[in-house]
Amino acid sequence: MRVILLTHGGADLVIERLAELRGVEVVAVFIETVITPKRGLIEKARRSIKYDGVSGTIRKLFGRSDAAADTRTTNDLTRQAANRAGIPIVEVDNFHSDSCLEKMSAAAADLGVVYGTNIIKESVFSIPKFGSINLHQGLAPYYRGGPPVFWELFNDEKEVGLTVHFVASAVDTGEIV
Structure with missing residues (x-):
């Protein structure tokens, strides 16, 4: 079975496990490198407080000075895993x-395997012959x-x-495998 992986990074363990599966050929790892749109300071603060709370936002401010470095690191780990497995990176x-x-x-x-991406449209997840599956980091359908x-x-x-x-048009609503 020919598989593609779609990710924003942090998929090194997923790549390693997929590469170990008999009968599975990972033909490409697609890494989306531009993740978030440019936002102003007030919008960034509002979103951070919404998702991380006030104390979490303060910890983020003082705990890490370069959030982009985290993305670079997870992308580096993803690239290294793909390179070790001989999988092309796109x-x-x-x-x-x-x-x-x-x-x-x-x-x-x-088959497409989706791990750690923003919402993808049907024009993407329907490309593989049998569609795409998502590795959702939560218990669906509850979360x-x-x-x-x-x-x-x-x-x-x-x-x-x-x-x-399986990936469906509505967020995390596809049939559970």
């Missing part, structure tokens, strides 16, 4: 761009979108987990 600015869609189509994949683990812990859930499901 870096794109946007999964939805015409050039990316052409490259994905040219890969002639049977959709992100950041699910935060909400699972915040709600004092007894279990947290990972859900593997």
